[in-house]
Amino acid sequence: MSPKITTELLKQLRQVMRNPKYVQEPVQAYIVPSGDAHQSEYIAPCDCRRAFISGFDGSAGTAIVTEQHAAMWTDGRYFLQAAHQMDNNWTLMKMGLKDTPTQEDWLVSVLPEGSKVGVDPFIIPADQWKRMSKALRSAGHDLVPVKENLIDTIWTDCPQRPCKPLITLDLSYTGISWRDKIIALRSKMAERKVMWFVVTALDEVAWLFNLRGSDVEYNPVFFAYAVIGMNTIRLFIDGDRMMDPPVREHLQLDSTLEPEFKIQVLPYGSILSELQAVGAGLSAKEKVWLSDKASHALTEAIPKAYRYLTPYTPICIAKAVKNTAETEGMRRAHIKDAVALCELFNWLEKEVPKGTVTEIIAADKAEEFRSQQKDFVELSFATISSTGPNGAIIHYKPVPETNRTLSVNEIYLLDSGAQYKDGTTDVTRTMHFGTPSAYEKECFTYVLKGHIAVSAAIFPNGTKGHLLDSFARSALWDCGLDYLHGTGHGVGSFLNVHEGPCGISYKTFADEPLEAGMIVSDEPGYYEDGSFGIRIENVVLVIPAETKYNFKNRGSLTFEPLTLVPIQTKMIDVNLLTEKECNWVNEYHQKCREVVGAELERQGRHEALRWLLRETEPLARVQ
């Protein structure tokens, strides 16, 4: 990796920062956040503005360019990568380290008095704008919205915004029609006495209308906004994809519908002016509901007194609780995914000893096996295929410069997943194709104990996921080990592999309580810098539990693993497991045999079936 030379680009950016064509008054600093106008985690190439100006293309980072300086804030996952990808024009601000200033503090320390700091109001979320603006104002500066994105003005070969065809999902996949979703949404709106709801997150638009797209890699979403009134539906979307007959039929665009279900299709770019018109037409007590993560631009379109902002929208919350059609789809998807991984691991077991399989080859092979499965659409994220020391890099993605050959002497960690039309998968398995050391087995077994502690946990209705995080760490903690990431995230149903509002993390974010039907990952790990990484990840479904006393009818919950891929018994030190844990592993493997075995049989994949049977032999605990 050689750094991107940015001297000329920064010079151009500093010119437009003073150019009255783009800015009312010169701005002394310009902020380039990571996200797009929908605050997406995964973004389209045309939205990779921070990577364009700096060279640093990690998933998280904020660039700030002043007349004299250029600085990049990113977190511990990316210190090395950012340092490699950026040239000397840039100062790396290592977030999380004690002496690293916040963006606000740094700005205050370098700016001349009474400076203007510019930012694209469509890219910065309202809550961030508020915080930053307050901090700057109290130091005598101003945060100002710059309507035209200044990076776009100098990005001559900027790729076009994708505008790919849509996929319509029928009831057998979604369980609820878009019409019924609108009815449910309006009833939530009525409860909160709001007249309008603005859908800004791409996965929320996709979920609401039972549509999928492929505008962003890994996330089956498409660029659109929606504004739902009590009697109107406005969908802001570009391209001739709305001329596609199945889409028109799905949305009933050409039918005579009750007016309150008639979808008005408007250009993507007209959202701001339409929302401003809504804002201008509001009468007393008519509120507009927005996510507090919606862009500053859209939030500002509604006068402050009329805004109703919440951290999670009613769509986000409804989407998280999967219905039967969705959970059945997720089950099917996970069985197919398990078939692909049994094939892969069987293949790796044969090929790795030959010394010809690299991390990239293994990742490609995983994709090949997955793509043979019915309704496969694409991967759900960039495959983490890592062996030996690369396994300790938590967000590793093999590239030619780092590509390592798998061997019988190193641990191999594969964190991968796919989008199928019936569901989204995300699974991590850690394997050894030779003989693991006692220490490697010890660490693996602690991670497994943590995985089981979460998966088998029973907890009362209304419990928030973050209260389960320590269960995953307890066995590691007892020996003085830990891992520096959360334990789980929400997973979409043929949607984003990371979604709110629930999760399992030591970070106390405002997660919503777990409910039956929610789907999260359970993925504790352990990482030994410079030598290996271990992670065991299943996607699990929240289900009602049966308990002796049932919390005085408050009800209780537990998890059912949807992922059904063997956990390598060779890596387990059985003597470190309790009887209960040992039984959990054996029952889990029994289920893998029954469910995935039947599907391997059906698909005629006999060699992989034999591998599965071998890998799921019951553990025997020495008494």
Add this chain to the structure above:
Amino acid sequence: MSPKITTELLKQLRQVMRNPKYVQEPVQAYIVPSGDAHQSEYIAPCDCRRAFISGFDGSAGTAIVTEQHAAMWTDGRYFLQAAHQMDNNWTLMKMGLKDTPTQEDWLVSVLPEGSKVGVDPFIIPADQWKRMSKALRSAGHDLVPVKENLIDTIWTDCPQRPCKPLITLDLSYTGISWRDKIIALRSKMAERKVMWFVVTALDEVAWLFNLRGSDVEYNPVFFAYAVIGMNTIRLFIDGDRMMDPPVREHLQLDSTLEPEFKIQVLPYGSILSELQAVGAGLSAKEKVWLSDKASHALTEAIPKAYRYLTPYTPICIAKAVKNTAETEGMRRAHIKDAVALCELFNWLEKEVPKGTVTEIIAADKAEEFRSQQKDFVELSFATISSTGPNGAIIHYKPVPETNRTLSVNEIYLLDSGAQYKDGTTDVTRTMHFGTPSAYEKECFTYVLKGHIAVSAAIFPNGTKGHLLDSFARSALWDCGLDYLHGTGHGVGSFLNVHEGPCGISYKTFADEPLEAGMIVSDEPGYYEDGSFGIRIENVVLVIPAETKYNFKNRGSLTFEPLTLVPIQTKMIDVNLLTEKECNWVNEYHQKCREVVGAELERQGRHEALRWLLRETEPLARVQ
């Protein structure tokens, strides 16, 4: 309990709400919060204004009186008590229930347009003022400060503010001189670039100057404020107690000291004008540090741009980490406390079968035994002495109307503690003086498993207490049981029995990470409404732990029980314990024998010693 008749009082209050002698403009509503001007949890009789106006004297509640209505917000602990103590003039607002409006929403729904809502700015914390004021303003009303407390104007027989003599603590108790505490505080102030620090919490003033008082029952504090500058110390305190020679000597009031350690003593009531003078004299970049829970009145004295507000003050954080002198004192206090409880339980075992011991008698007896111990000062909170169904009322305090006789057929729960000059105790034991049922033993054992899970937990440095809360619940959860309170609170050293900034709770408050030297309680429970309550509480000290891998030198922590009182083995279903748990109980009891046994011997309390030895016989687990 018959309700207090408040018709006349409310009439008088409504008159003064319109009386230009007290209010610039009439206020349409008046808020009467629970606290005092220091936001204390325990308050002096003169500060029980909410109880005076309403009759409801629980520890938490806010009254709001409008021209037409009188309403009381309180939480689930007090629904019954408040309903009994208040007459028909009052509407009970049950906090935590879905349909209960917030104070703000209720005010907006009942007030005429453009109303003024009054509150004593000394009683309302700055953060609450901010929230309430914003909500009212957005509905067209105004929150206004009413300088003279309107309750005080109608409370003709209001008790005087206590002004009792002070206790000076020497280095053998405090470990650090007040002078060194001032130096450490000033260094924290320099780090944050603040010029002034305002001490508003009573326990912080007491800790800083190594003084104690008895102005408030159970909390050894005294009414005072302090303002610490980089070169000045101002102490705001009333009464001739500052004329007491030991106090003068302790504070070196008559010595020739370097000017920066010279304490200027000012009248308690002059804090506002002095602080306003400080505020008026600030030049650019001179900040004043206050807790964000300080009163609105004091916060407003400092112009907004000069305020530096934090949830926890540097004193709060320093105070939480006990030094060797303090932990040694706490150890001594807990041994004496254990002696008293061994005496008590031995006595109860003999007396309960006679049917003459009531909850009140038992509580008094506990106090009697404690008061025989060296350096006993007072109780640290109102003793919870409860048998049978009363045990299920978490904050029960026996009064003649509810006083129940202890018997061999019911579980007895005693949650009690004391202030000794060398430390503060807080211990709960649950006993049966006959034969407990299998179900009672089962529940007790789950609670014990939770207690042990926290007490024996090992966790990395930097872990926040709330991450340990679920450990205390896991065994209960597995069977569908739970308890609706947190697991632990910080404990002061001869100071408040509840103190910040750490704790162990499922509620995600902004707790600070646990550190070696911090002291918290570990008190899971289980409550069966109408039949019994179980709680097992030890005060535990955070200590470094030894682990196999030591978190890559991040270091690890665990707890050491300071409380050394036997846990009734009769209540334990040994077969539900793991071997590790069983060993924990046996080792704990062995320590009780050694440490408390030696002290019982020393004090010649042979009968209690025999009781201790009997109660600490090792458990034998059936293999």
